Amino acid sequence: MNKSIVTPKDDAMCGWFHTAPARQAKPAHSGEKKARWAVVGAGFTGLAAARQLALHFPSDEVVLIDAQEVGFGTSGRNAGFAIDLPHDIGADDYIGDIAIARSTLKLNRMGQSILRSQVETHGIDCHLRASGKYQAAVEDRGIAVLEAYRRGLDKLGEAYEVIPGKDLPDHIGTSFYRQALFTPGTMLVQPAALVKGLADSLPANVTLYENTAITGVEYGAQVVLTHGQGRIIADQLVLANNAFGARFGFLKHTVLPMYLYASLSRPLTDAEQAQLGGKPFWGVIPADPFGSTVRRTHDNRILMRNSFSFNPGQQSKPHCLKRFLENHRLSFQRRFPMLPEVDFDYTWSGSLALTQNHQGFFGRLAPNVYGALFCNGLGITRGTVTGTLLADIIAGKRHELSDFLLATSGPNTLPPEPFLSVGVNARLWWGQRQAGMES
Numbered sequence: 001m002n003k004s005i006v007t008p009k010d011d012a013m014c015g016w017f018h019t020a021p022a023r024q025a026k027p028a029h030s031g032e033k034k035a036r037w038a039v040v041g042a043g044f045t046g047l048a049a050a051r052q053l054a055l056h057f058p059s060d061e062v063v064l065i066d067a068q069e070v071g072f073g074t075s076g077r078n079a080g081f082a083i084d085l086p087h088d089i090g091a092d093d094y095i096g097d098i099a100i101a102r103s104t105l106k107l108n109r110m111g112q113s114i115l116r117s118q119v120e121t122h123g124i125d126c127h128l129r130a131s132g133k134y135q136a137a138v139e140d141r142g143i144a145v146l147e148a149y150r151r152g153l154d155k156l157g158e159a160y161e162v163i164p165g166k167d168l169p170d171h172i173g174t175s176f177y178r179q180a181l182f183t184p185g186t187m188l189v190q191p192a193a194l195v196k197g198l199a200d201s202l203p204a205n206v207t208l209y210e211n212t213a214i215t216g217v218e219y220g221a222q223v224v225l226t227h228g229q230g231r232i233i234a235d236q237l238v239l240a241n242n243a244f245g246a247r248f249g250f251l252k253h254t255v256l257p258m259y260l261y262a263s264l265s266r267p268l269t270d271a272e273q274a275q276l277g278g279k280p281f282w283g284v285i286p287a288d289p290f291g292s293t294v295r296r297t298h299d300n301r302i303l304m305r306n307s308f309s310f311n312p313g314q315q316s317k318p319h320c321l322k323r324f325l326e327n328h329r330l331s332f333q334r335r336f337p338m339l340p341e342v343d344f345d346y347t348w349s350g351s352l353a354l355t356q357n358h359q360g361f362f363g364r365l366a367p368n369v370y371g372a373l374f375c376n377g378l379g380i381t382r383g384t385v386t387g388t389l390l391a392d393i394i395a396g397k398r399h400e401l402s403d404f405l406l407a408t409s410g411p412n413t414l415p416p417e418p419f420l421s422v423g424v425n426a427r428l429w430w431g432q433r434q435a436g437m438e439s
Contacts, residue, residue, distance in 0.1 A: 016193070020071060020076070026210045037267050046066070046387060086100075107385050111383075118198060133183060134179040137177060172294075216353075219332055254361075266301065281297070356414055361373045
């Protein structure tokens with residue numbers, strides 16, 4: 001018996017979750033349940049895997065299990081960018097090997113296509129829009145990043161527009177940035193609303209159990225998942241629970257559980273919207289990885305997202321919320337001095353599953369256990385496509401992109417403690433310090 005002692009316990013005030021359309025959560029599991037298929041994790045990856053398994057095996061029941069309410073966890077806590085372009089931060093031009101970059105681009109666009117189809121087919125109210133994204137810079141280091149990425153996009157043959165700072169107020173209202181690189185392929189979305197809608201449109205042969213935290217697992221001819229109110233016995237198990245997948249006995253010491261913090265403002269008044277100007281719906285990502293992500297949402301709120309913490313225990317840190325809220329206020333004031341009376345309604349943290357070599361895991365973990373894990377911050381598109389392709393592989397359906405994932409998958413082993421925590425925390429401190437005005 002392997003004990004999965006740590007289970008998700010996210011903080012309460014995720015703005016995306018609370019402003020998304022309300023839904024009735026499915027009951028938690030109790031007693032004993034037997035099924036051919038069990039999927040752990042009802043985020044983007046698990047929802048995609050469960051949906052595709054159900055379509056491949058319409059006579060079988062697929063059991064989908066989540067420790068919390070759907071949309072409350074990691075998938076509902078990101079910034080809502082469904083990005084198509086590769087962005088290899090380890091490469092000088094952020095593209096790197098061109099063959100890998102082209103396959104990555106195909107993967108991301110396949111994920112976008114799957115999501116767009118589901119949203120249209122089921123009428124999911126999640127404000128999915130093909131708005132593109134602005135990657136913006138203030139510091140000289142940030143400008144250099146944009147220039148390097150532009151060279152990479154030229155190599156890849158992808159469209160972009162360089163927007164000088166003097167023109168940016170017409171796009172995003174603020175004159176804070178010196179330059180931006182606009183790429184048209186990103187879709188923006190209300191992530192918690194999307195996850196909720198995907199959960200409520202699953203095929204009839206998927207049984208979803210929410211608020212069912214798995215605390216133990218036993219492997220053998222069948223997999224036995226135990227929790228506080230019973231157990232689930234499955235012939236085949238799919239792990240789609242991102243960083244928590246490493247708690248199930250596989251891929252130990254390979255994932256860095258990072259937490260990133262966000263705040264969502266109250267809705268802007270009509271007068272404040274006029275004062276801000278720019279387009280009514282947009283998203284900005286920072287040139288510096290430690291800078292601020294900013295969005296103007298469909299309901300005229302402003303999202304600020306910055307500040308990291310390393311949480312090896314995989315639990316949220318309440319004291320960080322208060323501390324980083326002040327960072328969000330300062331970042332907001334720098335960008336939007338014309339909105340002095342606007343404060344935040346919600347502040348929350350969200351988990352990122354990062355690996356040292358920026359590679360996730362995709363494939364078989366044991367004879368009857370599979371995983372699509374560690375999205376490295378690209379959960380919307382990458383989780384969707386890897387969950388779908390993993391189900392295809394299980395059903396005996398191969399795709400050139402699944403072959404690509406199998407060939408390139410696999411995270412590095414991390415250094416032991418205490419060296420790991422010392423090194424990661426030092427890197428976070430230095431990175432956020434270097435970001436300067438980008439933060």
